[in-house]
Amino acid sequence: MSTCEDYTFVCPECSQSITVNASMREALVENGCVICGASVNRNAFDTACDG
Numbered sequence: 468m469s470t471c472e473d474y475t476f477v478c479p480e481c482s483q484s485i486t487v488n489a490s491m492r493e494a495l496v497e498n499g500c501v502i503c504g505a506s507v508n509r510n511a512f513d514t515a516c517d518g
């Protein structure tokens with residue numbers, strides 16, 4: 468089960484994988500990785516959408 472409203476974030480620094488929603492994605496882009504603090508951009512996110 469997956470929706471197009473969720474994103475899979477994979478940190479380029481610590482490789483932590485987290486499923487987030489759109490607002491959480493924005494927060495991560497603004498604040499950096501919650502685990503290691505590395506700056507991230509939207510390329511670090513994949514949609515959970517199968518299409």
Ligand SMILES: [Zn+2]
Pocket residue numbers: 478479480481482483500501502503504505
């Ligand atoms: Zn990280």
